[in-house]
Amino acid sequence: MIKKYKKIISLVAFSSVMLVSSGCKKTFPPLPDKVEGASLADYNRGCNDIDSPYYDANAAGNSDCKYAYVTSYEITYYPDEDGNTTWDFGFGNTTNADLILNVTVLSSAIKVMQGAERSNQDSNTPAFWNEAREIRLENKVYKWNLDDYDSASPNDPISNGTFNPVEEINNGQNNGTITTVAGGSQLVLHYIIK
Numbered sequence: 001m002i003k004k005y006k007k008i009i010s011l012v013a014f015s016s017v018m019l020v021s022s023g024c025k026k027t028f029p030p031l032p033d034k035v036e037g038a039s040l041a042d043y044n045r046g047c048n049d050i051d052s053p054y055y056d057a058n059a060a061g062n063s064d065c066k067y068a069y070v071t072s073y074e075i076t077y078y079p080d081e082d083g084n085t086t087w088d089f090g091f092g093n094t095t096n097a098d099l100i101l102n103v104t105v106l107s108s109a110i111k112v113m114q115g116a117e118r119s120n121q122d123s124n125t126p127a128f129w130n131e132a133r134e135i136r137l138e139n140k141v142y143k144w145n146l147d148d149y150d151s152a153s154p155n156d157p158i159s160n161g162t163f164n165p166v167e168e169i170n171n172g173q174n175n176g177t178i179t180t181v182a183g184g185s186q187l188v189l190h191y192i193i194k
């Protein structure tokens with residue numbers, strides 16, 4: 001008789017556990033030792049790192065994160081005049097600007113890139129700076145400054161702008177380029193995701 005009661009009690013207890021567990025939304029997979037052949041990596045799936053365009057607030061871990069890396073910077077065009085005058089006096093044969101491009105992380109003033117001078121750059125011909133280091137883009141505000149290098153006087157500022165690369169990718173600039181236009185100039189970041 002006692003044995004029979006014991007059996008009933010365990011059956012009731014088991015059913016209650018089943019009811020409770022089926023009523024809860026399962027977010028994480030069961031523990032590794034409960035699933036044959038499961039490894040720790042299986043419990044770190046998804047991407048909960050906000051610097052990744054793959055960010056998912058409900059992800060269990062980071063093993064599926066991929067990131068955007070800059071491969072080159074491009075100034076597609078810039079204003080052909082400094083107000084109503086040419087950028088340079090025309091020593092030799094040029095009045096075009098000598099482009100210097102700087103990109104920093106705004107909050108930390110960390111220098112992302114400092115592009116070498118593109119001398120006598122035509123205002124409507126794209127100028128490129130390749131990025132061999134493949135700089136990883138983060139979910140932060142970046143600032144770019146475009147200047148005309150002048151050897152005998154302080155540089156002439158041309159344009160500057162800000163953007164958040166990860167936000168831009170999430171807002172649709174997800175085909176390998178991030179374009180921003182400011183002060184009459186266009187900056188294009190070329191990137192890869194990996």
Ligand SMILES: [Ca+2]
Nearest residue numbers: 087088150156
């Ligand atoms: Ca100048």
Ligand SMILES: [Ca+2]
Nearest residue numbers: 098148149150
């Ligand atoms: Ca100059």
